[in-house]
Every structure is written in C-alpha cells, then in structure tokens.
Amino acid sequence: MIFVVFCVMKKIKLYLSSSDVSTNILALKLHGFLMGELDKSYSKYLHENKTNPYASFVYREAESVVWEVSLLNEEAERKISPILIGLKSIRLENIENNINITKLELQQLTQEDLLEIFNVDSTDHYFTISFFTPVGFKSNGEYVIFPSIKLLFQSLMQKYNRMNGQDEVDLELLEYLCKNVKIVKYNLKTYYYQVHNVRIPAFIGKISIKINGATTLKSFIKMLLVFGEYSGVGIKTSLGMGGYKLENRKK
C-alpha cells in the first residue's frame, strides 16, 4: 500500500534578479527555458509523461523572485540539477534583460526522512498549508475553485504513488482519510492562471486542516504533506501551479 522506493528528492531554489514580469508568465517562460536546455530525448520523455518527475514554482519573496525546482527522482536529479546549478544568468524569450541568479539554495528529502515520518507515531493533528502559487484541480472534467480534502489528498497520493511506479490510488484509504480530515480554517481567493491562451480557474491562500483518528493516519498525512512540499499539488505543477509549504505545526 505504501511504497517508498525512490532515493533522494532535491529542491533547488534560484533567487533571480527582480523582474516586472508576473510570476505566472515567468513560470511558463522558465519552464520553456529549462526544456530547451535538456537533451532532446529526455525533454521528449518528460513531455509524454503523465506525472512529471519535477515541479517548478515561481514566487516573490521579499525583494527577490524565487524559482524553485523540485526534482522528484534520481533521473530528473541527474538530468536537471547540473543545468540549474551551473546557471549564472538566464535569457528568456521576449524579455529584454538577462535574468541573473543572485543566490542558490539546495534542500533534499531522502527516503529515510519520509520513512521516518511514516514510521514514527505522529501526534500532529493540525496543519496549516500555505499555497504560495495558484492551485488548480480538475474533477469530472471541470475545474474546481474550492479546495477539498478529497481533491487535495487524491492528488498527493497520486503523485506519491507515481513517483513510486504505481498508477492507482487506494480509494478505500482515500475515503478513510476524507472521513477523518477536515478543513477547519481558510483564507483563499480565486486566481485565474494563464497557460498560453487558457485562463485556468485556481485559488491561492491558506488552509488549515485537522485530523481525527489513528496516529498512523496522522503519520501518513504528514508524510504526504512533506512530500507535497516537493511535488506540489493539483494540476500543472511543472508550469508553476500548486506550490505550497507547511506552516507552524501545532501539537
């Protein structure tokens, strides 16, 4: 049911020289730039993949623009991280000035980290999830502009499983989870995310969730949420959507 077979996930944070261009547009352009830098066969493989083994988020942090790229498996790490780490400046289509990289940060999450979260009985029953880029979900062919526990965790379970070579989500587990987890607080607004000529309905902001029930459920959720800080959640996570971080965990 729970598989943890990948080795190390990496998060590379590139601090860019400030730009007037919206983070939405930058995310698309930086994705295009990255694809252009990859060898053709790998970018073709990524293009055909259902779930990308990487995520790419662009957001403002104080005076900087941050480009955060998560590499979710060993191959992505091997192919993409040398490109990003070697970058000094970026030239983007239709943007006049070069963008300089002013700082680079590396973070990683190992198989052991996730296993430890899962294996230690957790008492954390309250999480605040801060979506720092717009989040989109599709359900029954329609975009959904309000979050729900089901959509949120279905997506995280799916991404988690696919990183482990599994395509199916355990629906019984998802149902059990939905019965025991609730959104208890939020501060959200809609955000129409531009992807080429489509404006994708999405939302941005914060939610807090509360978990009832077994400590194993709490551990499982915590593991998924920590994984999701790398993978993102929902649709178009390689084009900048679905980035979040966990805030002050309350006991």
Add this chain to the structure above:
Amino acid sequence: MIFVVFCVMKKIKLYLSSSDVSTNILALKLHGFLMGELDKSYSKYLHENKTNPYASFVYREAESVVWEVSLLNEEAERKISPILIGLKSIRLENIENNINITKLELQQLTQEDLLEIFNVDSTDHYFTISFFTPVGFKSNGEYVIFPSIKLLFQSLMQKYNRMNGQDEVDLELLEYLCKNVKIVKYNLKTYYYQVHNVRIPAFIGKISIKINGATTLKSFIKMLLVFGEYSGVGIKTSLGMGGYKLENRKK
C-alpha cells in the same frame, strides 16, 4: 411557484456611537435588547418561529458601528419599527457606557419593486455578493464553511417562500438554478461566530456568480438576491449572521 404577497419590507440602519465591543458580541446583545423591548406575546411568537420575519446585522462602516434591522413583513414592521425609530440611546447588559444613536436611515422594498425585477427580462448575468457579516450554512446536520450555489439559493428561496407563507422549496427549480449558476470568483475566509457558548463555523468575504441560460432565470435570481439584501442568507440571521449586499452589477 413564485408568490409575492407581502407588502413592504423595511430596513432600518442605526448608526451607533463607536464601541470597542466586537460586532459579533454587539449583535447578540442588541438582539437581546430588542427582544426585551417587544411585547411579551410577540417576542414569544418570534422565539417559536422557524424563520424570523426580521434580520439583524451589526458591522463597522468607516468610524461608525451600524446596526441594520430588516423587517420582512407588515407585523414585524408594526411591532419593531416604532421601537427602533424612537431610540435615542441603548443600555446593554455588561457594557458600561450607553450607546448613542447618531444617525438613522430608512430604506424600503415593496412588493412592486420585487415584481418589477421578476417581470422585466433581466440581462444581468454577473453579480458580486459582498458578505459583510459571517455566513453560516448547515447541511446534513453539519456546518459548511465553503459557500455553494445550492446552499445559497436554497436558503434564499426558503426565506422568500416562508415570508409568503410557503414552507417548501421547489427542488426542481433549485436544481435547474444550480445547473446554470456558478461561483466564478471569490475572496473568503473562515470566521467562527460566537453564539453564547458555541463557535459556529462560518465565512466572510466576497463571491461573484455567473448565470447562464434564460432571462427569466436571471430575473428570478436577481429578485432573490435583492430580497436577500433584506433577509440575509443562511443561519442565525436574527443574531447577526448572513448579511450581504450586492456590488456593482455588470451587464
């Protein structure tokens, strides 16, 4: 299906001298004050009523605190409006200083106004609803913290019908409405509304809705929404919850 038999609805806005007390607490205390001023038999009748023929909202507007009371039928108007119009100052339980009334405004909505909205083919297909007090819904015995078209209009139809002596909501009409109306934009956050010892999960903020389909549906919705500016929406509208106003209608 559509009944418009009441005569005039009144809205009385009392501007109060500023207060440090939260609008939530003030709403409860002002409701208690009002009940105390009514003749016993009428306050008993109101207490036993399923849907109150009045609504009471408290909110801040610039420097003032506003107490807005809607009187939804002739009897409520006859019993309550003389009390409110005659008020010079209010003494509330456990609040040291008297609250002075600095200004009073009267608004009304007649049967003809609503009928005219309903009978004129409307082209308005976009409404922004600004909830200025927290809104709560109960569905299947549980509080719901996200709005939905169904909960919103079920409540408005129910309040509208009850003001006209009808208890049932036309579920087919509601279903048709839900199929053709969508929330397309929002900016909302949760708000736990204190009622005695209970914290009722609720939300506050704005939503925008878009209507597809027949002009008669648009007219019906517009009529309900204009009515709802008086009745409020959702639960506990006599205790300060569910107040909203419509914003800039786009054609």
